[in-house]
Amino acid sequence: xxxxxxxxxxxxxxxxxxxxxxxxxxxxxxxxxxxxxxxxxxxxxxxxxxxxxxxxxxxxxxxxxxxxxxxxxxxxxxxxxxxxxxxxxxxxxxxxxxxxxxxxxxxxxxxxxxxxxxxxxxxxxxxxxxxxxxxxxxxxxxxxxxxxxxxxxxxxxxxxxxxxxxxxxxxxxxxxxxxxxxxxxxxxxxxxxxxxxxxxxxxxxxxxxxxxxxxxxxxxxxxxxxxxxxxxxxxxxxxxxxxxxxxxxxxxxxxxxxxxxxxxxxxxxxxxxxxxxxxxxxxxxxxxxxxxxxxxxxxxxxxxxxxxxxxxxxxxxxxxxxxxxxxxxxxxxxxxxxxxxxxxxxxxxxxxxxxxxxxxxxxxxxxxxxxxxxxxxxxxxxxxxxxxxxx
Numbered sequence: 001x002x003x004x005x006x007x008x009x010x011x012x013x014x015x016x017x018x019x020x021x022x023x024x025x026x027x028x029x030x031x032x033x034x035x036x037x038x039x040x041x042x043x044x045x046x047x048x049x050x051x052x053x054x055x056x057x058x059x060x061x062x063x064x065x066x067x068x069x070x071x072x073x074x075x076x077x078x079x080x081x082x083x084x085x086x087x088x089x090x091x092x093x094x095x096x097x098x099x100x101x102x103x104x105x106x107x108x109x110x111x112x113x114x115x116x117x118x119x120x121x122x123x124x125x126x127x128x129x130x131x132x133x134x135x136x137x138x139x140x141x142x143x144x145x146x147x148x149x150x151x152x153x154x155x156x157x158x159x160x161x162x163x164x165x166x167x168x169x170x171x172x173x174x175x176x177x178x179x180x181x182x183x184x185x186x187x188x189x190x191x192x193x194x195x196x197x198x199x200x201x202x203x204x205x206x207x208x209x210x211x212x213x214x215x216x217x218x219x220x221x222x223x224x225x226x227x228x229x230x231x232x233x234x235x236x237x238x239x240x241x242x243x244x245x246x247x248x249x250x251x252x253x254x255x256x257x258x259x260x261x262x263x264x265x266x267x268x269x270x271x272x273x274x275x276x277x278x279x280x281x282x283x284x285x286x287x288x289x290x291x292x293x294x295x296x297x298x299x300x301x302x303x304x305x306x307x308x309x310x311x312x313x314x315x316x317x318x319x320x321x322x323x324x325x326x327x328x329x330x331x332x333x334x335x336x337x338x339x340x341x342x343x344x345x346x347x348x349x350x351x352x353x354x355x356x357x358x359x360x361x362x363x364x365x366x367x368x369x370x371x372x373x374x375x376x377x378x379x380x381x382x383x384x385x386x387x388x389x390x391x
Contacts, residue, residue: 002032004050005111008042008057008065009035009078014100021104030112039064054114056098074114074252095209096221096252106216113161113219129248130163133375134258134275136268137282138291143322144281145172146358147343148259149218150368151279153359156219160254163208163247164215164222167240167271168261169232171225176358177217185211187223188231194242208250217359221253232267240270248274263295277375278317284324284331284345293334320371341371 009015015035022028034052036042039061046055046065055065055075062077078100098110135148145168152164166173190211197204212221226232247256258275260268272278282288303310318340321329325345333339344363348354 002030003053003112004032004034006042006045006052006055006057007033007035008037008055008061010037010058010060012037018104018107022108027108031108036061043068054111056111056114058100062095076110076114095207096212096214097209098214102216109219110214110216112159113156130253130256131277131376132244132248132256132258132275133277133279134260134271135279135281136260136263136272137280138263138295139282139288140262142281142283142288143343145259146364147279147281147320147322147368147371148257149173149176150359150364151372152218152220152257154365154368154372155255155257161252162218162220163212163253163256164218164220164259165244165247165256166222166225166259167232167235167267168259169229169265173259174225176355177215184213186213187211187226188228190223190246191231191235191239191243194239194246205249206246208247208252217356220257232261235267237266237270237273240267241274244271244274272313276316278313279320279371279375280317281320281322284321284329286331289331289333292337296334296337318371318374340374341367343367343371 007015007018015037019033019035022031022033034045034049036045042057042061043064047068052073055062055073057065057075057078059077062075065075074096076096076098079097080100096110096114098107098114133151135144135151137144145166148164148166152162156162164173190206190208193206197206211223213224215222244256244258247253258271260271262268280292282292299310299313319333319337320341320343321331321333321339322343323345324330324342327342327344329339329342344367346357346361346364348357348361
């Protein structure tokens, strides 16, 4: 069933090619679009017409509509300059920003996620909240961030609304991804607002949209990499828990994917406590297997004193063995442990300037699809949406 989307843009020369592209592409079967360039016609339709699945428009159109209510409908401002300045209207809980001038498939992909089209909650939480997946590793250089990024891209390409949260002290995803420009508030400011909220008699709701940016390469939202490493090192377990809780309560996401830091860091412990599923990533080598075994032994020792917590951790955990050559594991895993997914070694990744190669390897995507199926219990399509305009 096609979803109803309202576009409100002042330039007819923007609307006409957009409608033409939708009509003559696969999006024609997915979207039922109403477009307006005059404020009076737009406001009249929004008062008397059918309630759309999402509203996308220039700031003045959205502002006028929000003043009159109906803000429970997901909406996005078409942003011309990439600025992430905080939205001035107080009804921003359901809002996003989408770059106005970008490849049409990328624009419409963002609109699809905004309208929650083609979304199927896959074994999510019973309370209807987003599924929170933490990606952890007992050892360094496991490829954890590559796994997390590819998972975010796959889920985002399925039409799910995904937030990729990187909690590394140094966000290594910045090596391969290009977050939008601009100087709007980011994670540092959000953490300050969360901490300040604790001191108030009645904690305030904090909208995530003003602090988030769209990451087209992964089909998801994220925060810009934090410039000051000290900000991340000072994040406590409580800070991490509250941050994840705010993201979950925002209501705009089906899935939150957390790329954690070192396993013994406070913020990683907070992420692990909040995750519905934990993906443990190790290399196919002896050092990684040894460290995994040591952590398994540590948990065994805690079994007597914390039986319920350890049982819960086991139930939430999955294991992915990375960098496996020719489909044959080289390591002996600790007793009673079997991998839920085997991810292949990609030789081209050893070359300099790999960039987009990390997100576009069919063999690796096949392994990621198997991992995501193990998490959700549902098959995952491996097709990746094209980011270019068809000619």
